[in-house]
Amino acid sequence: MAEFTIRPAAPADGGFLADMVVEAANWRAGASRPRPVVLADARHAAYVSGWQRPADRGVVAVDADDRPVGAAWYRLFGADRPSMGFVATGVPELVIGVRPMWRAQGVGRALLRALADDARTDGYARLALSVDHDNFARDLYRSEGFAVVAADAGRVTMVRRLR
Helix, strand or coil: CCCEEEEECCHHHHHHHHHHHHHHHCCCCCCCCCHHHHHHCHHHHCCCCCCCCCCCEEEEEEECCCCEEEEEEEECCCCCCCCCCCCCCCCCEEEEEECHHHCCCCHHHHHHHHHHHHHHHCCCCEEEEEEECCCCHHHHHHHCCCEEEEECCCEEEEEEECC
């Protein structure tokens, strides 16, 4: 297992978080939607536009050479501008992305746990996320306490209670 550590995300990490949105959108083997195409979609761009707003919180996994390899973060969205996994005002939605060569090495789980701890410390009772029906990460989310609360043709919304 490769070595990595987790650190808080900073305002300067906005570009890397955008890269992780692209990784999350291209989770299927062989998927290759380019960064400009993914980020031109307002639903994806909303997760990183204007990073780091006051309520934004995130964590970044870095390798032994301090290079970022994955990130998880959350944002609050309003009912007037809901995100893909919006469940209610005041419930942050998380996004997670891990570079392909670092997947299945515990990075995603470590990021999820660190971010859930931060959300709990910040006083949130729940975290939400949206994921494709057939994304293998659903098993990770279930094992970390997320449960499906809504589904549509291609995605499910999952929530984890923190208290």
